Amino acid sequence: MSTHEETSMRTMTMTMTPDAAMAEALAEEMRRDERVLTFGEGVATKGYELAKEFGPQRVRNTPLAEGIIAGTAAGAAATGLRPVIDLLFAPFVTFAMEEIVNSAGKLRYISGGQFTFPMVTIVRTGSGWAVGAQHNHNNEAWFVHSPGLKVVMPSNAADFKGLLKSAIRDDNPVMFFADIGLLHTPGEVPAGDHIVPIGKANVAREGADVTLVSYGKTVLSCLAAASTLAEEGVSAEVIDLRSLKPLDEETVLASVRKTGRAVLVHEAAAPCGVGAELAAMIAEKAFSSLRAPVVRLTGPDAPAPASFPLEAAYAPGADAIVNAVQKQLAN
């Protein structure tokens, strides 16, 4: 049973959207630690309640310039502050790659450990808003491949809150990927100081016959597929990675060793993606447990379309997952 579920049973929960959960996490951390500040395009305008509570020093609008937003965060993080920056949409991070990858990710190592970079970069991505490929690009694997960074991508309101709080308290630069399609779907969030540790996956549903591994909104597709499969007598375990780096290898491997089958599901394209990393890890460390080849279900190697039906078809859905499992079981 997951940490989150355990916590929920013991404590009161509140119903809120992931968007609200993130705002609450940020406000709580800013109350807890005066070194935490937030800036980005429209951060003070849209977060007017935050701006009212914490003032213009700690809640700042910035020029529309992602490079200097991220660079300023890295410089501030290395010298005593704990910035949370909002770069809006994940493709915009291309303007800030130098600052995030070369500075925040590498200068600790390069300097022989003289500096730490406690900063969080929030970006949004994924289908659901029909915003097209320059606002929607699940590029999370780029950062998994970059040393010195941590990467998280939650699937529900409680994890949005708990992971953001952990990210703010982490002494490393954390990339926080918010799945656009989830942001306005309310969910239960434990009241109070709800923390989800970075690097710990959640077994969202227990099962015995096949392991479905995912993160972000495709976790919901996996859970829907698991319900359908249950009606057919197939018991699917669903693992929500939550953190892409560090990856909770133990939880994934323990599950695959139990079920002997793995279906890896994400919206991002397949080449060199998180699914590829998981498949390699399973092959290296749990090969003898496998009863069928590992299957990846991913978005296509194509930019994200704006048109609603095409966009909806981009991310693997529950039906595709059910089909993949049925094929795998027939193997």
Added chain:
Amino acid sequence: MTTFEVTAEPRVAQSLETMLTIRAFEEQSAALQAAGKSPSMCTSVGQEASAVGVMSALDERDQILTNHRSAGHLIARGADPRRILAEILGKSTGYCGGKSGSLHISVKELGVLLTSTIVGGELSLAPGVALSRQMLGGEGIVVVFFGDGAASEGIFHESINIASMWNLPVLYVCENNQWQAYVSRKETMCADHISTWGASYGVKSLTVDGNDVDAVTSAAKDAVSYVRTERKPFLLETYTYRLRGHMEPDTQQYVDANELESWKQRDPIATYEKRLLADRAITPAELDAMKARVRATIEEAAQYAMESPYPSFEELTTNVYA
């Protein structure tokens, strides 16, 4: 923590000795590279007056961001030439344990932070360091050294704009050395002076003869005083010349011979020696003794660096994460 002398007068003899130390250090580094004993490095030969003049205007409260051409800044700030050279050679006794090499040496204890070799990287980081000063208190200012090449990066404009809008205490020091790696500045920008760009961002700016250490010292003191008091950025351009190539080795065949020769005539060290001797601020005997001290310092640094051990293989994966 190094202590800094505060002097009212230009530190004439001291400035000369520091410039001579930088020159000797750079020539020693290049010689080690030529002998196959060191990886390549980017030297600051010709730019010593800029480093020494600006550093002499700072004190221990201040923080400095530099770049791939940093040995002059480090030595002028009081860094140990033995440990800089050890770092260039990738030795464990280097300031970064050998993991930086020549290109991104930081020395936190001296306030030399976050050295980046990505041209313009230092410009992206400086406002954040100054934001920490603004929010956490203290009278320290942030000085960022960059070149005319970095000024061509978009991040220069983003950096100085946000520093101006947020009233950040940053002294931007553009060492306009006329070269952007292997390309002459004249091929890449319409303006002769980067300082003319400051006005667009509401930032006070000044160009100074970067080969005259007294002029740089005087201008830097005024600029530092402005930034410290007003808590606003200032753009100081030190107009100078890169006398050696972009990186070692470099035959400089692409450099106009007349241009190079005219700048050699304005060598910041040779002209300063001449001036101090003419002014009787230093005697020929004192100059000889100074040069002997510098030679001994650099020889000792080379020996120290050569004899230092490499890092252990365990260091390959340490300090990736906090």
